[in-house]
Amino acid sequence: MQRIKMVIEYDGSSYHGFQVQNNAHTIQAELEEAISRLNGDKTSIMFAGRTDAGVHALGQVVAFDSESTIPPDKWQFALNTYLPPDIRVLRSMAAQPDFHPRFNALHKRYRYLIYRRQAGAVHYRNLALINDEILDLEAMSQACTLVMGTHDFRSFCASGSSAKTFERTVYNCLVEENASLLQIEIEANGFLYNMVRIIVGTLLDIGRGIYPASTMKEIIASCERSQAGPTAPPQGLYLMHVTYPGEE
C-alpha cells in the first residue's frame, strides 16, 4: 500500500465544485473515476480545499492510497490520459502513510481575479469577475493590511458553515494591478466557508467608496456576517497553493 500525493489544477467552470455529491459532475468524482479506469482501484481521495461550483485551482493537493505498482511519479502522466482536459495532474509523488492534504496543511493561498474591462471580457466570463467600475485601489490596499493578522473571522463566514472555531491567521492580503487584471491574494493558515469571496466583496465595496478602508477593522470586530460586503461570485476564485511542513 502506498499513499500518493498529487498537485492538480482545474478549470472549475463546468463542475459542481470539488467534492463528490449525488448525481453531480464534480472534480473529485472525475479523479476517482480516472483512478478506477487506470487500475480498477475503488478509492476515496482526500483533498486540501473544498472548492465550490465554478471555483478554479492551480495548486489543489489530493492524496489517496493504492496497491498499484505504478511508481508514484508516474501517476501524473498515467492519470492525465484518463482525465478530461479541464483537470490536469501537475505532479505526483510518494507521501507518508498518514499524510492528509487538509489536516497537514500549514497554509493555503487563494487568488481572486477581476477583469477590469468590458472589451475582451468574453474570454474571462468563467475565469474572473468582470468589473470595470472606478475603484479606489489605495483604499482597498489599506483595508487589506487590516485583514492581516490573527482575528475572529466570523464576519466573513457564510451561514451553513460547520466550523467550530473562527480564529484564523492571515499572513498576506494583497491587491495587485496587472494590466487589465486586478488580483487579490490571500494566504492564511485556514479559511472559513466563503471567507475569501466575502473579503473580496467587502474590499470591492471599499473600492467603490461605500465605506472607508478603516471600516474593515469594525467589520472584523463586529463578528456579524451582516456587517461585511456581499459574497463575490465564484468564477474569480483560484486555489493557488497549499504549503506543508518542510516546504516553507
Add this chain to the structure above:
Amino acid sequence: MQRIKMVIEYDGSSYHGFQVQNNAHTIQAELEEAISRLNGDKTSIMFAGRTDAGVHALGQVVAFDSESTIPPDKWQFALNTYLPPDIRVLRSMAAQPDFHPRFNALHKRYRYLIYRRQAGAVHYRNLALINDEILDLEAMSQACTLVMGTHDFRSFCASGSSAKTFERTVYNCLVEENASLLQIEIEANGFLYNMVRIIVGTLLDIGRGIYPASTMKEIIASCERSQAGPTAPPQGLYLMHVTYPGEE
C-alpha cells in the same frame, strides 16, 4: 431601411466557426437568431472575416439592414440581452447603405497566442496553443520581417481556397513575449485561407531550429504549400481589428 455596423467579440471554443452552415452551431446563426428574436427581422448578416471552428474574435465587424426604429447605437445593448454569453456586441452604429464589412476593409489584424507553460495550461486549453518547447525567438522575429511586404502568399494558403489572387501586403508581423504568453501579430490588406495559422506553424518550425529564419524567404518564393510548416491549431487565433477608410 438602415444599415447597422457592429463590432463584436466571441469565444469561438464551442462554435463551428463564424459562417452559417446547415445543422451547425455558428456565430452568424446566433447573431441572426438574436436579431430575429429582438424584432422579428429575417436578416442575413455580412461580416469581415470568416473565422474557422475554435477561432476567436475581439474585433469582428458585421453589418445588416433593418427597418427597425431602434437607434443604431442601441443595438449593442439590445442584442446582448438575446445573445449567449460567449458572443458580445461591443459597439453598434449607423453605416452607409452600401457599407460591406469585408469588401470595404482596408486591413485586418490577427493575433496568435501561445501559452508557454504546462502549469496553468488548463485555463488556456481553448484560448491558446499550449507549447513549452525551447524556441529561438530571435530567429522567429527575423523570419517575421521576411513575411512583411507584398508577396504571392500561395505557400501559406490551404487547399480548398477559392481565392483568385494570391498577392497580399503584410504591413506588420511581430513576435512578442508577454510573461507566459507569446503572441504573434500579423496585419495585412487581406488574408488567404489559413494564412495566419500556416505562417505561425512555419514560424514555430523556425523557432525549433528545423530550418533557419532565412528559409522563410525561400518558402514564400516557392509558391508551394508543401514548403511551409504545418497549420497551427485554431484555438490560438484571434481576429483583433478591421480597419476601414477614414479610420487609419
